[in-house]
Amino acid sequence: MHYHITVADPASHFLNLTFTVSKVDQEYLELQLPAWRPGRYEIQNFAKNIQNIAAFSHQGDKLSIEKIGKDRWRVATRGQQEVRIAYNYYANILNAGTSYVDAELWYLNFINFALYVDGRMTEPYRISLDIPTAYQVATGLKMEGPELFAPDFYTLVDSPVLASATIQVGTYQLEGVDFSVWMQGKQKPNWERILDQFSRFSAEQLATMGTFPEKDYHFMNLILPTAYYHGVEHRNSTMVVLGPDDEGEEFYADLLGVSSHELFHAWNIIRIRPVELLPYDFTRENYFQTCFVAEGCTTYYGDLFLVRAGVFDLQAYIKELEVYMKRHFENSGNASQSLLESSYDLWLDGYEKGIPDRKVSVYHKGALVALILDLYLRKHSNHSRSLDDVMRILWERFGKPFIGYSLQDYQQVVEEVAGEPLDWYWERCIRGTEPLEGLLNEALKLVGLQMLVLENGQISLSLQADEGSAQHLSRWLSSRQPASQGEMGAGAL
Incomplete structure (x- = not known):
């Protein structure tokens, strides 16, 4: 599973996402967006922040995608082994459980916008961030360059990201555990x-x-x-x-x-x-x-x-x-x-x-x-x-x-x-x-x-x-x- 995330126009507050699903072997692929987030036990309906969504083959051919629930979609795969879902998400609310982007800050809670495939939530995820080169990234995920790695969907959506050019950090260590305090x-x-x-x-x-x-x-x-x-x-x-x-x-x-x-x-x-x-x-x-x-x-x-x-x-x-x-x-x-x-x-x-x-x-x-x-x-x-x-x-x-x-x-x-x-x-x-x-x-x-x-x-x-x-x-x-x-x-x- 792979996510590519960009922000073409920071002033618009829209995330642009491409979700690539490989090893597809079924006629229809069903995609689910979470309806709530851990730590806040109420239905939140994140799907209301998606403006556009489309599905494509590896070659770029458009595939049929239809909404079959308030936060669920079905893609007709047409025999394709790799499917790409392109969509955007409006990230313009600042609290500890939302997502927000502008010209100075990326704040991502994957639980808000990450789709998953039933039966494949335990597979690893790779996330590519197209962020400005001066940005430093704070996250609990493993990171190599501009890419983040999560062993499964549950870890991905329980690991927010805070990134900017002005973020500060202080560190300390106790009993072999590395602690970081990030201040933005x-x-x-x-x-x-x-x-x-x-x-x-x-x-x-x-x-x-x-x-x-x-x-x-x-x-x-x-x-x-x-x-x-x-x-x-x-x-x-x-x-x-x-x-x-x-x-x-x-x-x-x-x-x-x-x-x-x-x-x-x-x-x-x-x-x-x-x-x-x-x-x-x-x-x-x-x-x-x-x-x-x-x-x-x-x-x-x-x-x-x-x-x-x-x-x-x-x-x-x-x-x-x-x-x-x-x-x-x-x-x-x-x-x-x-x-x-x-x-x-x-x-x-x-x-x-x-x-x-x-x-x-x-x-x-x-x-x-x-x-x-x-x-x-x-x-x-x-x-x-x-x-x-x-x-x-x-x-x-x-x-x-x-x-x-x-x-x-x-x-x-x-x-x-x-x-x-x-x-x-x-x-x-x-x-x-x-x-x-x-x-x-x-x-x-x-x-x-x-x-x-x-x-x-x-x-x-x-x-x-x-x-x-x-x-x-x-x-x-x-x-x-x-x-x-x-x-x-x-x-x-």
């Missing part, structure tokens, strides 16, 4: 600060999980002059769009928060994946009930790793906890859906406001129930067991062999770590809809924290730790990483 925008990154803090939280995650799934990892950041906050996880990279580019403390807090969150996804969802998502079916919804694990636990750990690594202080961490609490209790504290129901219904309306008091956020409530579980495990084992053990077991049993876990698998692992049934947790936190204030404050009491609901309905988190709770607080937030950190280097490219 008009800001002047403080590389010493960025690489120090990124290496700290990366080391903390590696120390907690034991091994990293990949040999290299790329933090790809597109920094805008306007306010923005969006990140998407990928196989060995993340795509982040942030703004404004004022480089103030709020900017760095956002950069660190989203980057730590997305890095943990390299384990939790990329490899520790719900069994319903193995393999991805890109033609329709892939319903699953455990997004509260995939996103809730990741949201909880994203900031926890930052405070464990010494990147956030206690006050900064309490501020982030307050954010989750405010967003949950002020927006959906009395919602009628459970976490299981809202996980399933992501495909329906999970990324929009929706009607009042219906759904809960798998991110915010998911993070709070992860906190409740973690502190419960710690309290009843004097910190000898925690949610860390749950995540490590999921990694060893389901992530490394890449076999997918079920809701029942998750429940079994949690209760194995707890050493007891946890019916109260599943019924009250996961399957139930009761308000969480009581359970949350019961858990927070261990570490001297209390959530307060003020007279105006606002949420505040108070720290009133005595000697005993202060010791529990310290053990909860203590680092797991070794004293030494990785080697760092920055290249302003």
